[in-house]
Amino acid sequence: xxxxxxxxxxxxxxxxxxxxxxxxxxxxxxxxxxxxxxxxxxxxxxxxxxxxxxxxxxxxxxxxxxxxxxxxxxxxxxxxxxxxxxxxxxxxxxxxxxxxxxxxxxxxxxxxxxxxxxxxxxxxxxxxxxxxxxxxxxxxxxxxxxxxxxxxxxxxxxxxxxxxxxxxxxxxxxxxxxxxxxxxxxxxxxxxxxxxxxxxxxxxxxxxxxxxxxxxxxxxxxxxxxxxxxxxxxxxxxxxxxxxxxxxxxxxxxxxxxxxxxxxxxxxxxxxxxxxxxxxxxxxxxxxxxxxxxxxxxxxxxxxxxxxxxxxxxxxxxxxxxxxxxxxxxxxxxxxxxx
Numbered sequence: 576x577x578x579x580x581x582x583x584x585x586x587x588x589x590x591x592x593x594x595x596x597x598x599x600x601x602x603x604x605x606x607x608x609x610x611x612x613x614x615x616x617x618x619x620x621x622x623x624x625x626x627x628x629x630x631x632x633x634x635x636x637x638x639x640x641x642x643x644x645x646x647x648x649x650x651x652x653x654x655x656x657x658x659x660x661x662x663x664x665x666x667x668x669x670x671x672x673x674x675x676x677x678x679x680x681x682x683x684x685x686x687x688x689x690x691x692x693x694x695x696x697x698x699x700x701x702x703x704x705x706x707x708x709x710x711x712x713x714x715x716x717x718x719x720x721x722x723x724x725x726x727x728x729x730x731x732x733x734x735x736x737x738x739x740x741x742x743x744x745x746x747x748x749x750x751x752x753x754x755x756x757x758x759x760x761x762x763x764x765x766x767x768x769x770x771x772x773x774x775x776x777x778x779x780x781x782x783x784x785x786x787x788x789x790x791x792x793x794x795x796x797x798x799x800x801x802x803x804x805x806x807x808x809x810x811x812x813x814x815x816x817x818x819x820x821x822x823x824x825x826x827x828x829x830x831x832x833x834x835x836x837x838x839x840x841x842x843x844x845x846x847x848x849x850x851x852x853x854x855x856x857x858x859x860x861x862x863x864x865x866x867x868x869x870x871x872x873x874x875x876x877x878x879x880x881x882x883x884x885x886x887x888x889x890x891x892x893x894x895x896x897x898x899x900x901x902x903x904x905x906x907x908x909x910x911x912x913x914x
Contacts, residue, residue, distance in 0.1 A: 577637060577658035578645040587735040590658055592637045601719055604671055609722035611669045621666070628682075628689050629666040630727075636662035638728060659702055661729035665689060666722065673723045674712070674831060676821040680908045683814035690727075690838070691802040697729040698843030705730040705737065705842045713833025715860050715867055725836075733842050740839060744850040754798050756852035759783075769890040772819050774901040776812040779820045781890040786880035788862040789827065789889050793820060794854035800841040801853055812901070817855075819904040823897030824857070828864040835860075 577592040599608055605617065611626055612619045621629055632640075638660025645655040667686055668678060675683060694706045710725035711718050733741070747755035763769055763780045771779045771791060779793040793816060795809060805813075824832040835858040841848040862868045862883055874880050898904045 576646050577639060577642060578647070579656040579658050580647075581649075581654045581656075583652045585735070588656075588732065590637045592635075592658065594635060599720060601714070601721070604721075607671055607720065607722050609664075609666055609720055609724055610671050620664075621669075625669045626666070628668075628685055630663055630689065630693060633662040633664050633726070638662050638730065659731045661697055661700075661703070661727075663693065663697075663727040663729075665693075665725045665727060667725065668723050671722050674821075675710075675723070675818065676825050676831070678723075678818070679911070680811075680814045680818060680905070683818055684810050687802075687805070687810045687813055691805055693727050694802045694840070694843075697727065700729070702731055703729040704844040705733045706840075707734060707737075708838040710834075710836040712836070713831070715833040716835050718833075733844070737839050737842070741842070741848065741851060744852070748850045754850065754852050756794060756854060757798055760794060760796070768887045771823065771890055771893045772816055772898070772901060774812040774816040776809050777816040779816055781886045781893070783886060785886040785889065786882055787858045787860070788868060788882060788884040789824065789832075789857075789859045789893065790886075791820060791824075791857040791893075792854055793817065793857070794852060799853045800848055800851045802838075802840060804853075815901045815904045815908075818908075819898040819901055820857075822904070823893045824859060826897035827892065828861065832859050832861060834858060 576594060577590060579588045579590060581587075582589050602608070608619050609621070610619055611624050612622050613624065620631060620634075638658050640659070640661055642657035642659050644657060647655060649655045665686070667673065667675065668682065690708050694708070697703050697706050707728040707730060708725065709728075744755040747753070747758070751758070759782070760778060760780070763783070764773075764778065769781045769783060771781060773779075776797065777793060777795050779791055781790060782792050795813075799805070799809075824834065837856050838853070839856065840853040841851040860867045868883070898907070
């Protein structure tokens with residue numbers, strides 16, 4: 576059962592999806608449902624001995640193409656609605672122990688094209704108003720399957736955080752005639768203290784207003800509203816900057832760092848969105864090698880984040896570790912015979 580229930584105080588939808596309680600939880604590697612199906616072995620979600628990148632609909636979706644009617648009636652202040660939409664799983668690699676950090680650049684480029692394809696196809700559905708690409712990595716952020724994968728939610732509305740970002744960006748554009756993220760990125764590049772990694776077309780930095788200790792933004796230098804505008808040159812540079820950034824995150828404490836990666840881009844509601852600037856956001860939960868940042872009262876109940884670190888110091892730590900430059904990422908990939 577899944578449905579949308581309106582939160583009248585926050586003015587946003589809440590999805591109830593009770594069937595997700597039954598989803599697979601941290602199975603042994605030999606019984607991973609996302610690995611290829613080996614001859615005579617455990618049958619998985621992919622009935623093939625190997626694959627490149629696979630996309631399929633989630634077996635335990637929060638949103639459904641043909642959702643059942645709500646199981647409850649609306650209250651006087653809270654409407655209910657069917658949980659319409661699409662939830663997809665994107666398998667990055669057939670190798671169980673792989674990650675975006677260890678994958679060759681060619682595979683990451685192919686993944687970027689897959690993201691773009693799904694954005695265009697899902698966004699063409701009149702039902703879909705927002706295509707939300709994301710990845711959860713590590714048990715610290717609630718991952719239940721370790722196989723390298725991400726997800727895509729196709730929402731029938733614009734989710735509240737992107738909606739707030741778009742409203743702020745629209746107001747800035749109307750007041751100043753410029754893109755808000757372009758202005759923020761220009762300021763970061765001029766300052767330099769919070770920059771983490773720069774490619775020819777994409778830039779990664781710890782934002783001045785970071786809420787998480789090692790929060791990072793990654794965005795194209797050229798104003799792009801969505802993945803639909805990517806060129807082959809964009810995808811090549813994105814792959815190198817993304818791989819280099821994640822290499823830095825993993826080098827920070829000498830082990831794979833848990834994170835949430837999300838992509839904010841233009842809604843697919845049929846309207847023009849000149850205010851929108853595509854960007855990735857990364858939220859690693861670690862504040863030290865052994866301590867996690869939890870959302871306590873002020874954050875979870877008040878909505879005000881408290882960052883225990885200085886963004887300038889976090890960025891400096893990330894610059895010191897991992898690949899020194901995008902050129903180093905590309906050179907290492909070529910040396911491995913994978914470029």
